[in-house]
Amino acid sequence: MNKFMHWMTAALVAAALSISACQPAMSGGHAGGDMGGMEMGGGPNEGKVAATVGGIEIVDPWARAAAMEGGNSAIYMVLKNTSGTADKLVAASGEVAAAIEIHETKMDNGVMQMQPVEGGLEVPANGSVELKPGGYHVMLIGLTKVLKAGETVTVKLTFESGASVDLTVPVMEPK
């Protein structure tokens, strides 16, 4: 009960303050005038195109930090197709791991399943596909080095169109 009264008093005080605070702002005629600098965007890397290859934009790529050499990790990104022709991510390669493959993780009733994506990952015409934890990923098998947040790794991504790109990917700790 004590807690409740305390809360109620605080609420009343807050309400009273909000009424009195209204008055000068409104009579001064500059209501809303201070809000100009308060634009709310996403994070610093949100929606940033890291590379363009053919008609595909590679957005916000990141690699999961991994502390164990010889272990595995994954790279995530959004592939955005700005062209009217569907394409596919068919291969990935690089020095960072003994093998690099395109995989999919699925959760089925609390059971995790992972499998290679057969025939490449489709990027629909004028559409996009998201590689993210618990879903599609570029799988790094047998890391040749520890992946520390703040560093970068380079992987070559090859598309069905024949286009390829050497992509620099920042290593991050997931949020």
Place this chain on the structure above:
Amino acid sequence: MHTHWRTPALLIGGGVLVGLAVIAGLAFLQPSTHVFAGVVQPEAARIADFTLETSQARSVPLSSLQGRYVLVAYGYTFCPDVCPATLAMLSRVVDSLGPDRDRVLVVFISIDPERDTPERIAQYVTGFDEAFIGLSGTPEQIAAAAQPFNVSYTRRETPGSAAGYLMNHSAFTYLLDPAGRWRVTYPYGIDADAIVQDLRYLFGQAPNP
């Protein structure tokens, strides 16, 4: 001129007051029982004991960890994202607990004993937090360790992949209390804060002696 703004201000103020009173009333009516973020075991029961291996050739019966809350998860070092995400979440749990982190143990059990030696699983989990315990063992030991929580794991051959084979496995996190009783099951993807709140509630039920 003055009456023009004063009336709306009073109306808004009055509305705010009514709204706050309603919110306060609702908060007051809410039962004081804690709502757990995971699935609560209807009856907290001690689970069947099992013994696994840790690095330095040490055999660890689960029951030897009693005296602290234990968060148990199953997975394998070959896991690209679900297991690291779970371990990263668990490291946020213990970090958020601050000085109370010593009241909780995190145990990660491999369901891939063929690839995960006790040394490898230990190295893997301590990459997330120095205090995490990684356990593996013989296939028979792993089978016994999966039984109490009904953890499912199956090996799938993937000839087209450098992985050779992959494991399907349940990805829950289980909470045992200091008496070794299974209390709560958390789904994959649960927020660290939600587990922290559950632990803080349990700490409050049985304060540290």
